[in-house]
Amino acid sequence: LASRAAKAAALAASHSATDDATDVKQRSGAGAGAAAAAARRSAWVKTGIVGLRGSGIDAIPEEVWALGEGVRVADFYGNHITAVPIAVASLVAVTRIRLAHNRLTIPAVAWEALFTLPHLTLLDLDDNALIGPLPACVGRAAKLEALSLDGNELTELPPEIGGLLNLERL
Secondary structure (H helix, E strand, C coil): CHHHHHHHHHHHHHHHHHHHHHHHHHHHHHHHHHHHHHHHHHHHHHHCEEECCCCCCCCCCHHHHHHHHHCCEEECCCCCCCCECHHHHHCCCCCEEECCCCCCCHHHECHHHHHCCCCCCEEECCCCCCEEECCHHHHHCCCCCEEECCCCEEEECCHHHHHCCCCCEC
């Protein structure tokens, strides 16, 4: 009977140690995730390049908008992004935005905010779910040099696109 009690105590101690080790792993994993996010943000701040290519994200993280004028390049290629919110207007220094191979639809993009970014020279929207006419506000993207729209089902390009004097590639 004493040996059974000793075995039960040893087994309970073993499970407790395993549970403690699991808790430590989970806490350190969470810490590692936070450290990785902090390192990523630090790199974005230093370089001005937000790189989230193929990250499996469904939405552009709020932390991107918080960087505001510090962002020069935003690369969201190959994700599951379904919308571009009006917060994109905070990226006033951005020159290139890559949103190809996502799940964007025409109603889910804040076109006015996107096309009024003052330094935007490249916008890559290839292979999304853009169906219908491209909004006329595209004519406000004064510095746009390259607009890539392949792999969508756009039915019409507005006449305002002719006013884009810097547009070299469509």
